[in-house]
Structures are given as structure tokens and as C-alpha cells.
Amino acid sequence: MLNNNTFDTSIENKSTDSSISPLSFSSLITKDTPLKGDPLAPITLIEFGDFQCPNCGRFARETGPQIEASYVESGQVSMAFKHFTVVGPDSKIAAMASQCANEQGMFWEFHDTLYNNQGHENSGWAKKDNLKKIASDIGLDKQSFDSCLDSNKYQSLVDNDLNLAKQI
Template sequence: MFHCGTVPPWRRYSRLTMVGRQKTLMIRALLVAAAWFVIMPGRPGSRQAPDPLAARTKGRPDAPVTVYEMSDFQCPYCREFALGTMPLLEREYVQTGKVRFVYINLPLSSVHKNAATAAEVGLCAARQERFWPMHDLLFRRQDQWAALASPRAYLLALGDSAGLDRARLASCVASGATAADVRADAERARRSGATSTPTFYIEGALLEGAAPVTVFRAVLDSIYRTKTATPPPRPR
């Protein structure tokens, strides 16, 4: 059963002790690297194809820490994270080159009937390099489109405010050009172990729910220190 997180679920799982801190955080460690290998970009300078997720990524490609956010545009707790917590993390971690954020669609269509349509519109916006403006508007206007019997016209109009070419957006949405990408996102998220939104895959572990910014800071600071620590000198 998939659900939109309503409680602080990071308290329910096995402990991951944060390096250099007295407190511990409750997150579920998973060996799911294989599930994510197919979407993770190559190292800088590699000859692999360009990162297909680049248009919905924030941060430097070589940032030491990568966070995959698995989210549903119709989920109120995803909105809480996107509009409240994410701007703080962007300023403190993304803009400073420490963290790269990648958005992965996990529309919970069984409870959010318009989530998949919104996800398709978001990926159509990504094809015009306007994913993040559309992302923000989808969450800000969530109450307006979430209850509509047919949200497509409203979402297309929302694209105007995001700076999108209306004709290109309408053509992309009408053709279903991004529907397969949304389904592929959701399948990746499920293989990672995500059962609710928002869920964050962070360097081999899952953090579930719209956790307070203090939780994200503790997790990201610990992982960043570990990944950037100078290795001890080899014994002579």
C-alpha cells in the first residue's frame, strides 16, 4: 500500500548513527544501489550518454552527495517539503556545491487521481528546460488543480506562468510523450523500497516523510563529512 506520509516515519526504522553527533536518526538502510544504477549519471569526463535526469536536477554534477526525492505533485506533505524545506536545503547545500537533488516521480494514483497527469506535465516542462518553475507552480497551486475532474486545461494554463511555450506543452501532453517516463520513475522508486511520499534516497539509505529541516541537516552534514574526509596517511 502506497501512501502520502502523515507522521514522522524516520522514527520507525533502524538507527543510523550520525558521525560526530550524539543523537541518532531513524532511517531505513537499504542495499538498493542496483535499483538506482540505471538512472545515475556517469562520472564527470566519462563517455556515457548525457544524464537523462539533468533537466530535473539541482546542483553540481560532481557534488559529493546526491539526494533522489521520490515525490507526488498531489501529495500535501510533498508540497510541505517543496515549498518549506527545500528552499532552505537549496541555499545551504545545493548552492554551496555539497549536494545534488534529483526529482523522481512517484504518483500515488490510487489516492491522488490527478498526480500522474501533473507528473506528465512536469516532464513535458523539463523538455523545455523549465521543470523547476513548473514544479514550484504545481505545488503552489495544488489546491486549485487537485480536485478538478479534468485538470489538463488548468495545468496547460499554468505552463504560461512557468514560461513555457503553450503549443509545445499542449502537444507533448496530448501525445502522452512523457507517460512512459513517469511510469519508469515510479518503478524505480518502488524498486528502491519507497512506499510513501515524499521519500528520499540518500547515498544508500531511505529517509521517509517530510522530515524537519534539522533532520535533513544532520543526515546531509554527516554524509558530506564522511565522503569528503581526508583519508588517513598510510603507515610507512
């Protein structure tokens, strides 16, 4: 369970490794972490997702909206997104693109558009040119978005999210 202080590992499989310690909330949620809802909500649900993952897409289309309507809108829960780019190389490109959308305050619109129009895994639907078109279609500033995506400025953030997921 995660609250605004630490990640409680007490429910996890206990290891004899005494070097395992709780993760601080600030190591999980940073200024670049997309967050939906009240940042001071007593519970923060962190989704680790891949824009090419079919189950992640189903969660975004079906379960996520139910959680939002029942808990986020009432202020009980906030939702955060971390990148778990494991499906293929286009997963990383889509993740970086979503962070570029986040720069313009439109992460969740971009997130929803990607999942609502998700193609088959590694079929090419998440290539840079298509992501740039999607960004333009939803109203992102084309020049800023394209420049951001072409610069790979969020590559380390995306890599760090994946490494964090592996630690958890």
C-alpha cells in the first residue's frame, strides 16, 4: 500500500535479504510523473504501463475510468503513471511522446488517445510519425511536441521508470 510517505512492503514476499527497504513516496512521484486527481489524496494508485500492451490498454479503457469516477473525482485517490516499456522499441518512443504531451499539460488526453486507438503489438502504430500526427490531432503545439520527441529528452526518465518497476 502506498501513502504519501512510503511504499509498504510488509505484504510482499519476505526475503532474508535485510538490505530491502521501503521506497519513499518522493522517489516514486516526481515533478515529471503524470498525476490525475488531488495530489494530496490519501491514496495514490501508480500504474506501470506500456502503450503497446493490450492488457494495459484494456485497463485504460475499462478499469481506469471506473476508478476515476468512483475514487479520483471524490478526492479519495490520485492516479499516477509510470512507464513500463517492455513490449518493443516503439513502446519507448510512445512513452517519450507521452512525456512531451505532459509538458503541454495534455498527458492524460494523449494517454487516452493512444490506448483508444491502440494497434497490435510492434505493428508500427507507435512510430514517431504516427505519434506526431496524434499529438497534432488532439491539439498539441506541433513544433514544440515534434522538437521534444526528436530530442529524446525523456529517454532517461523512461529508462528510470522501467528500472524502478524492476526494483519493485
